[in-house]
Amino acid sequence: MGDNGLESQPKTVESGPVPVSEAIQGQADAPSIVIITGMSGAGRTEAMHTFEDLEYFCIDNLPPSLLLNLVSLAGLSAGGKRKLAVVCDLRAKEFFHELKEELRRIAEAGISYRILFLDSRDDVLLARFKASRRRHPLTDAGMTIIGGIQRERELLATVREMAHSVIDTSDIEPRDLRKQIRDLFTKETEQESLTVSVFSFGFKHGMPIDADIIIDVRFLPNPYYELALRPLTGLDDQVRAFVLDREETRRFSESWRNLLDVVMPGYVTEGKQVLSIGIGCTGGQHRSVALAEETGRHLRQTGYKTTITHRDLALAEVN
Numbered sequence: 001m002g003d004n005g006l007e008s009q010p011k012t013v014e015s016g017p018v019p020v021s022e023a024i025q026g027q028a029d030a031p032s033i034v035i036i037t038g039m040s041g042a043g044r045t046e047a048m049h050t051f052e053d054l055e056y057f058c059i060d061n062l063p064p065s066l067l068l069n070l071v072s073l074a075g076l077s078a079g080g081k082r083k084l085a086v087v088c089d090l091r092a093k094e095f096f097h098e099l100k101e102e103l104r105r106i107a108e109a110g111i112s113y114r115i116l117f118l119d120s121r122d123d124v125l126l127a128r129f130k131a132s133r134r135r136h137p138l139t140d141a142g143m144t145i146i147g148g149i150q151r152e153r154e155l156l157a158t159v160r161e162m163a164h165s166v167i168d169t170s171d172i173e174p175r176d177l178r179k180q181i182r183d184l185f186t187k188e189t190e191q192e193s194l195t196v197s198v199f200s201f202g203f204k205h206g207m208p209i210d211a212d213i214i215i216d217v218r219f220l221p222n223p224y225y226e227l228a229l230r231p232l233t234g235l236d237d238q239v240r241a242f243v244l245d246r247e248e249t250r251r252f253s254e255s256w257r258n259l260l261d262v263v264m265p266g267y268v269t270e271g272k273q274v275l276s277i278g279i280g281c282t283g284g285q286h287r288s289v290a291l292a293e294e295t296g297r298h299l300r301q302t303g304y305k306t307t308i309t310h311r312d313l314a315l316a317e318v319n
Helices: 044-053 064-074 090-108 122-132 145-162 174-185 237-244 247-270 287-301
Strands: 011-013 033-038 057-059 084-087 113-119 165-168 195-202 213-216 274-281 305-310
Touching (some): 033 044, 033 090, 044 084, 044 113, 122 145, 165 174
Parallel strands (some): 057 084, 195 274
Antiparallel strands (some): 011 165
16 A cells, blocks of 8 residues: 555455464454554555554554563553554564464463454555555565565465454555454444544634634624623523524524534545534634534534534633
């Protein structure tokens, strides 16, 4: 995947492992350790990013002989909730042959693990290396890229047989690889993987720089000009009623909810992990606060993990 450039139609090959220990059989879908390995250019970097999104602690290019030490340092134990993903590949060269023995020791310690092997056709790997202009890690002086690929495939044959899961990335897009990994290693849906942050702000305090979507609600009547409401905020019932019970707000809210119902599934399909929605009024005290609360409530009701914050509420003119 270079580690990019995957195309369509996912093809997943599930192969049973050559058991190093009976202790690893029948483990849950979310093991304590995932060893990511496979052919250079087949998508190991993309895979590691996916495990990071799944809240695994990830380490790249770790010599296998250090796996058990890392387990101790990371505080893993049998039945523990902390998860680790490690890329082990032939960049470790002479250390790589120690992988099988190290996995045996991990299994004896009662730590669950799975091996994910990423593969791809030789012609696809060759094209990715040419496109990236990077040297294949196993090419010696005078050796061609295809020679390095073939050498790597021979050296990895035993590890491929040990793998619990093999994914051929020859003809898939990165987002399809991410989905296959998610399907293999978590029961969480794609929608549940998207975290939405909804926040209110005041334009007079500056535009937010980290919002994916910004909605300006300054067109709505401002409670600030009602003396009884001025010291209150959009969290107070009186202000909420003033803002939300107006006909123009009802029309806006209906259209805004409809828009969210259209765009949110698209963000999920794209594989977006974090989405930030800013709702602004003049001071970030009344209208934006009330509508941020309503927006967050709607997103939660439709199944999205949503947090609601109010950026400028501490600057509100309250008594």
